[in-house]
Amino acid sequence: MSAEFFCIGLSHKTAPVGVREKLAVPDEQQVEVLKRLESTGEVMVVSTCNRMELFGASADERAREAVLEAIASLGGAEAVRHVYEHHGDAALVHLFRVAASLDSMVVGEPQILGQVKEAFELAHKTGTVKGELIRACQAAFSSAKRVRAETGVGRAATSMASAAVELAAKVFGQLAQRPVLLVGAGEMSELVARHLLTAGATQIAITNRTQAHAQQLAELVGATTRPWESLAEHLVWADLVVCSVATPQPLFTRAGVGTALKGRKHRPLFMVDLAVPRAVEPTVAQLSNVYSYDVDDIQRVVAENAAARAAEAAKAEVIVTEEVARFLRARAVREGVPVLAQLRQRAEQIVRSEVEKTLTHMGDELSDKQKKSIEAMAHAIVNKLLHQPTAKLRALSTEDDKALAGAAAELFGLPLGETAGEEH
Numbered sequence: 001m002s003a004e005f006f007c008i009g010l011s012h013k014t015a016p017v018g019v020r021e022k023l024a025v026p027d028e029q030q031v032e033v034l035k036r037l038e039s040t041g042e043v044m045v046v047s048t049c050n051r052m053e054l055f056g057a058s059a060d061e062r063a064r065e066a067v068l069e070a071i072a073s074l075g076g077a078e079a080v081r082h083v084y085e086h087h088g089d090a091a092l093v094h095l096f097r098v099a100a101s102l103d104s105m106v107v108g109e110p111q112i113l114g115q116v117k118e119a120f121e122l123a124h125k126t127g128t129v130k131g132e133l134i135r136a137c138q139a140a141f142s143s144a145k146r147v148r149a150e151t152g153v154g155r156a157a158t159s160m161a162s163a164a165v166e167l168a169a170k171v172f173g174q175l176a177q178r179p180v181l182l183v184g185a186g187e188m189s190e191l192v193a194r195h196l197l198t199a200g201a202t203q204i205a206i207t208n209r210t211q212a213h214a215q216q217l218a219e220l221v222g223a224t225t226r227p228w229e230s231l232a233e234h235l236v237w238a239d240l241v242v243c244s245v246a247t248p249q250p251l252f253t254r255a256g257v258g259t260a261l262k263g264r265k266h267r268p269l270f271m272v273d274l275a276v277p278r279a280v281e282p283t284v285a286q287l288s289n290v291y292s293y294d295v296d297d298i299q300r301v302v303a304e305n306a307a308a309r310a311a312e313a314a315k316a317e318v319i320v321t322e323e324v325a326r327f328l329r330a331r332a333v334r335e336g337v338p339v340l341a342q343l344r345q346r347a348e349q350i351v352r353s354e355v356e357k358t359l360t361h362m363g364d365e366l367s368d369k370q371k372k373s374i375e376a377m378a379h380a381i382v383n384k385l386l387h388q389p390t391a392k393l394r395a396l397s398t399e400d401d402k403a404l405a406g407a408a409a410e411l412f413g414l415p416l417g418e419t420a421g422e423e424h
């Protein structure tokens with residue numbers, strides 16, 4: 001019996017943070033888990049703040065129970081109750097989707113690919129990934145790169161903090177030499193600071209009613225602090241001001257900002273007000289050389305970007321489906337099962353033909369997102385229908401029993417004695 005791929009784990013979709021944090025284990029513990037499972041086959045651990053998954057390839061019937069025991073040893077019985085499982089082709093599809101950030105809390109976020117690569121490197125160093133999982137991971141990484149290159153799934157900001165920084169970058173071009181003032185020292189200011197650092201900002205100052213809180217955040221993100229009492233004077237220094245402090249009365253009035261503009265010598269001032277009630281008086285936006293946005297403006301940007309990401313995600317799903325099919329065809333050829341490779345090739349030809357007919361018939365009634373969704377659904381149906389025949393043919397190939405392979409070839413009208421070529 002040949003090795004079957006599997007994924008057993010939990011994520012933000014199935015488990016609350018209280019369960020996930022117990023499984024956010026350091027590398028040393030991951031190595032212990034890997035070594036404990038090494039005897040059952042190939043395995044690697046992907047552990048992030050939003051997921052803890054064990055990917056593997058095994059012909060050992062004990063593998064599943066061993067993995068569940070490992071999860072229970074880290075997170076207790078409660079963790080096991082939140083576990084999901086993918087086996088065979090479904091596990092491959094999940095690996096490819098995770099690497100492409102299609103299963104992330106924020107679809108398209110770039111960190112997950114690096115995290116999966118780090119998990120792979122750790123397992124490779126430990127010696128628990130070999131032929132099957134190495135090839136699968138390399139194919140998943142290539143697929144993720146193709147998703148990045150051919151879609152815009154990771155380019156649009158989908159949070160208030162990231163959208164605010166995105167707008168600032170559009171106004172100024174780059175933020176490296178722009179002084180930034182964060183008004184407030186709460187969670188939102190921290191998120192904005194981190195996005196600013198990613199965008200290249202180097203001059204960040206924080207002001208807050210409680211100086212100790214400002215100092216604490218400044219140390220966390222490598223910023224400086226400025227006194228709350230001199231708030232109006234800071235407008236002469238800062239090019240970008242982000243407010244996240246709700247106050248009964250606006251902190252920045254039209255008159256006050258107008259006075260600060262006299263000392264700016266025509267330098268543009270960008271103000272983002274993420275507070276409710278608003279900290280920046282609405283009429284400030286009427287001043288020359290001032291770009292002022294409130295929370296509703298930023299929310300509209302987030303909504304537009306979320307819609308754009310959804311359309312790009314549909315394109316990415318099609319790419320992932322194509323790359324999984326490519327990998328499975330190559331695997332069938334490697335294992336000497338030409339019927340399996342031909343069957344998948346024939347199925348994909350039918351998918352392409354029928355999808356094209358359907359889309360042509362629908363004309364211009366469908367959006368690009370809907371068209372991509374139809375294409376992805378057709379590929380997914382084929383993958384699920386072929387999962388059992390694929391597993392059976394692959395298992396029989398190792399037993400030198402070609403009778404079923406011959407019957408499958410005759411049943412599906414495939415040419416006998418030929419091998420489908422591997423795609424590159």
